[in-house]
Amino acid sequence: MNRVVITGMGVVTALGGDAETFFDNIVNGKNGIAPITLFDTADSKIKLAAEVKDFSPDAFFDKKEAKRMDRYCQFAVAAAMGAVADGGVDVAALDAYRCGVVVGSGVGGMNTYETEHSKFTEKGPGRVSPLFIPMMISNMASGMVAMKFGLKGANFCPVTACASAAHAIGEAFRLIKHGYLDMALTGGAEAAVTPFAVAGFANMTALSASDDVNAASIPFDRRRNGFVLGEGAGVLVLERERSALARGAKIYAEVSGYGATADAYHITSPDPSGVSAARAMRDAICEAGIADGDLDYINAHGTGTQLNDKYETTAIKTLLGERAYGVSISSTKSMTGHLLGAAGAVEASVSAMAIRHDVVPPTINYTEPDEGLDLDYTPNTARRNTVRAALSNSLGFGGHNAALLLKKYE
Secondary structure, three states: OOOOEEEEEEEEOOEEHHHHHHHHHHHHOOOEEEEEEOOOOOOOOEEEEEEOOOOOOHHHHOHHHHHOOOOHHHHHHHHHHHHHHHHHHOHHHHHHHHHEEEOOOOOOOOHHHHHHHHHHHHHHHHHOOOHHHHHHHOOOOHHHHHHHHOOOOOOOOOOOOOHHHHHHHHHHHHHHOOOHHHHHHHHEOOOOOOOHHHHHHHHOOEEEEOOOOOOOOOOEEEOOOOOEOEEEEEEEEEEEEEHHHHHHOOOOOEEEEEEEOOOOOOOOOOOOOOOOHHHHHHHHHHHOOOHHHHHOEEOOOOOOOOHHHHHHHHHHHHHHHHHHHHHHHEEEHHHEEEHHHHHHHHHHHHHHHHHHHHOOOOOOOOOOOEEEEEEOOEEEEOEEOOEEEEEEEEOOOOOOOEEEEEEOOO
C-alpha cells in the first residue's frame, strides 16, 4: 500500500484565488458573503451569496477556449492550474497514464443550462447551442482538467450533491493507495449562483433569506435559518509519498482515511440518529489507524440549516462519546458560504492547512448557543493548537456521507 500525501493546492473562492491567501482570510475570520451581483435579485427572496469576485477567464484561457467552458468548469481548470503550480509539478515528466483526474460537481453547468433554456423557450430549438450538452454536463470539469495537462489515467466525476468533492478526493486517494495511479488532481467545482438554482433552493426553504451578511450563514447558532450559496473550486495534488519525496515536494498533510456511507433515510434531511454519518467518520479514522484521542479538529459540514447542524452534532457525539467535548470543531461555511459539490475540496484544503500551520479556523458570527448543540464550535476566533489529525465531513442530499481523515505528515 502506498502512503498518499497532498503536495499542491489550488482554490478559487470568494476569499481568494490561492491557497495561502484563502487560508489567511479563513484564519482571520473574513466573511466572503455579500449582496448578489451575478443577477438582478429584485424578484428574489434571496439577496446574498459568496460569489467569486474579479474572476477573469482571460487570465487563464484564450477567448475561444473560455467560451466553450461553463463558469464552473473555468473555476475547476483555474484551480487545477493553481494546484499544479503550487505543487511544482512538471507535467511533461509524468507518465500520463499513471496520473488521473477526479473532479466532482453537484449540479454542473447551471449558467449554461439557464442561458440555453431561455434561448429554447424564446427563440425555438434551432437556437440552442451545439455546445450546450458538453458545457452543461457535470463531468466536463474533470475532462477539461485532464485535457489541460494531458493526463490520461483514471478520470471521472462523482455527483453526490454536497458530498461530491469529498467523494472525489476519497476515490483518488484509494486509486493511489492501491497502486492504480501515482498522482491525481482531485477536488470539485461549482457555480450555481444563478436565478433558477437560487429559486429552487429558496423554494425548498434551504437558503437563508437574511439580508444581513453577518446573520445569514451562521452554523450551529440558535438563529440559523438556512445556508448561503457559495461558488468556486478546490483542487488538490495527491501523490505517492515516494514520488513526492523523490522530487523534493513540499507536503501539506497526509490523506490517510476515507469513509463513505448512506443514510438511506430521506431525499434532503439527514438521518436524525446520525449513525451513518458517524460510521463514515469511524471508517476514515480506522483506515488511518489513529486513536480517537489523536483527532484534534473536525471541519464540519455545518451548513447552517436547522436539521444538518443538529444531526451532525449528534453524529459527532455518537462517534466520540464524551471525547466529542474535547475536539475543536468549526464550519468554515460561515465565511465561504456553501459551495455545494465543491465544498468538500475547499474544506479539505482548510483541514490540510490547519494541520500544516497548527491552527483551528473559527466559526464566525456565532453568538447564540442552541440547546443540545453544545460542542466546541470554535466561536469567532481562530485557535492556535497542535493539529495532528483532522476530519473533513461532507453530507449530501440523498443521504450521501463522506469523511476524509488527514494527518500531519511524519
